[in-house]
Amino acid sequence: MSVLVLRLAGPLQSWGASSRFTRRTTESAPTKSGVVGLLAAAAGIERGDDERLAPLAALRFGVRIDQPGTRIRDFQTAHHGVTGTSMPLSERFYLADAVFVAAVEGDHALLSELHAALHAPAYPPFLGRRSCPPAEPLVLQLHEHADGIEDVLRTTPWQAADWYRRRHRPPDHLTVLREASGGESIETADLLRDQPVSFDAGRRLHAPRTVVTDPVPVPIPAGGDPRYAHDPFTALDSLEEESA
Amino acid sequence: MFISRFRVNTARSGARRLLSSPQPLHAAVMSSFPGILPSDRPAPAAPRVLWRLDQRSRAEVLLHIVSPDRPDLTHLVEQAGWPAAADPANPGWQTRPYTPLLDRLGAGDRWEFRLTANPVHNIRRKEGEPRKTTAHLTPTHQMGWLLDEKRQQRLGFRVCEKPAERRLLPEGTTHHRRPHPGDRYELTVRDTRSLSFTKSRDPGSSQGRQVTVVTATFEGRLEVTEPDALRRALTQGVGRARAYGCGLLTLAPVAHPAPRTP
Numbered sequence: 350m351s352v353l354v355l356r357l358a359g360p361l362q363s364w365g366a367s368s369r370f371t372r373r374t375t376e377s378a379p380t381k382s383g384v385v386g387l388l389a390a391a392a393g394i395e396r397g398d399d400e401r402l403a404p405l406a407a408l409r410f411g412v413r414i415d416q417p418g419t420r421i422r423d424f425q426t427a428h429h430g431v432t433g434t435s436m437p438l439s440e441r442f443y444l445a446d447a448v449f450v451a452a453v454e455g456d457h458a459l460l461s462e463l464h465a466a467l468h469a470p471a472y473p474p475f476l477g478r479r480s481c482p483p484a485e486p487l488v489l490q491l492h493e494h495a496d497g498i499e500d501v502l503r504t505t506p507w508q509a510a511d512w513y514r515r516r517h518r519p520p521d522h523l524t525v526l527r528e529a530s531g532g533e534s535i536e537t538a539d540l541l542r543d544q545p546v547s548f549d550a551g552r553r554l555h556a557p558r559t560v561v562t563d564p565v566p567v568p569i570p571a572g573g574d575p576r577y578a579h580d581p582f583t584a585l586d587s588l589e590e591e592s593a
Numbered sequence: 594m595f596i597s598r599f600r601v602n603t604a605r606s607g608a609r610r611l612l613s614s615p616q617p618l619h620a621a622v623m624s625s626f627p628g629i630l631p632s633d634r635p636a637p638a639a640p641r642v643l644w645r646l647d648q649r650s651r652a653e654v655l656l657h658i659v660s661p662d663r664p665d666l667t668h669l670v671e672q673a674g675w676p677a678a679a680d681p682a683n684p685g686w687q688t689r690p691y692t693p694l695l696d697r698l699g700a701g702d703r704w705e706f707r708l709t710a711n712p713v714h715n716i717r718r719k720e721g722e723p724r725k726t727t728a729h730l731t732p733t734h735q736m737g738w739l740l741d742e743k744r745q746q747r748l749g750f751r752v753c754e755k756p757a758e759r760r761l762l763p764e765g766t767t768h769h770r771r772p773h774p775g776d777r778y779e780l781t782v783r784d785t786r787s788l789s790f791t792k793s794r795d796p797g798s799s800q801g802r803q804v805t806v807v808t809a810t811f812e813g814r815l816e817v818t819e820p821d822a823l824r825r826a827l828t829q830g831v832g833r834a835r836a837y838g839c840g841l842l843t844l845a846p847v848a849h850p851a852p853r854t855p
Contacts, residue, residue, distance in 0.1 A: 486761050579647075579707040579812060581596060581657060581843035585689050588697065 351457040352495040362476035371439035382545040393471030408453040411498035411527030416509040418447025522564035594691035601654040607672030614790040615837035625664035640828035643841040704844040711834035712738035728807035732782040736774040749822025750815040780813035
């Protein structure tokens, strides 16, 4: 069982799961349909190609909220580019300055294919909405022999930005939202209509999926930013240790 | 050769005066050597006094000096240090012999490095105009300056290339197939600073002359190709404006994993 870990960070992100009509809301964490769509786009799967989408949609999905971000509302007025008639007024919601760690679990061959695709994507990746490009490299790691997304999301270092670490004390826990595993009781799990079935522009279809919420202790990497640590005296110190 | 480190006490007015311009700081550094007179011209191919300010935060300013003689920084401690905390065992700065490190450099060694330099080139803007020394202003051009094949050969090192899995762009090129040095090499430009200050009066002229120096601080990983040439670069400095805190290259062991791409 392999796990592909992504870092989703950008100035704006928007992950809608239940929006209809002119009020386009966002969840507080990336949705499975958004992340699977991103992977499918990188792999070059066309919108209507449900057969190639199916194995991607079958991956088990989990996400960790490393830096929650701020929810902002955009009151959008737009005019048709050709006719100039005004389009319906709409409200769009975004998460600003958020950082998430998303993980998908599944067959190694498929995940290594997606891993390669993310390095040379067929269609550019975006964070839930076309106008929200990722600010950092998406791929964090591909674990070949992982114990599952629970384990990976518990051990991956905290990804919050440097400015965020300076201003906030590390939280007590990070929230993990993941799909229930096979043998788990799902009585306490939530349901979200977020399991992609078809991304066909004509008949977009989502099925419900389970969401289990787990708090995990914050895995903080050792030390601060090593880039600022350049000290020419360490070279002399290590020299003396060798000769001693 | 000696390497010295002095922590500047930024709460003192003397420190403010020294940090305001490289001109008084250069004078203060040079005053640490009783054997060097202001009228002395540094010999072109001899080790010389090099210095650099490492400013990690407002109250963490370190002055590094590499010099042929052992410096006496007492006057700096008095003006911009902690004179009351100084005692004979700990005078307020540290000096260590640098020669053991220089002697140990060998071809193929890998080091982390830091260099504040003044990257410039000579260009004319249009046909028939005399060439002028012009600073490189963008990180891409500044990296290009350091990565220049001939320059690296002369300095005796090669900036290491990033392993493929840490690159963001396949082949290390943009999608127009242009090389992108920041993605291909273990090299970052930390800081670009434009120092503009008045040079103290030349004997002939009545007015001070305005000097502008653009500095860039490079950090990265290098591999030694010619130890002798690198030794020269470490003791004689790299590039221009060496009197103004540029050109001091320092090495540190490769200890931690490679820095994350910013």
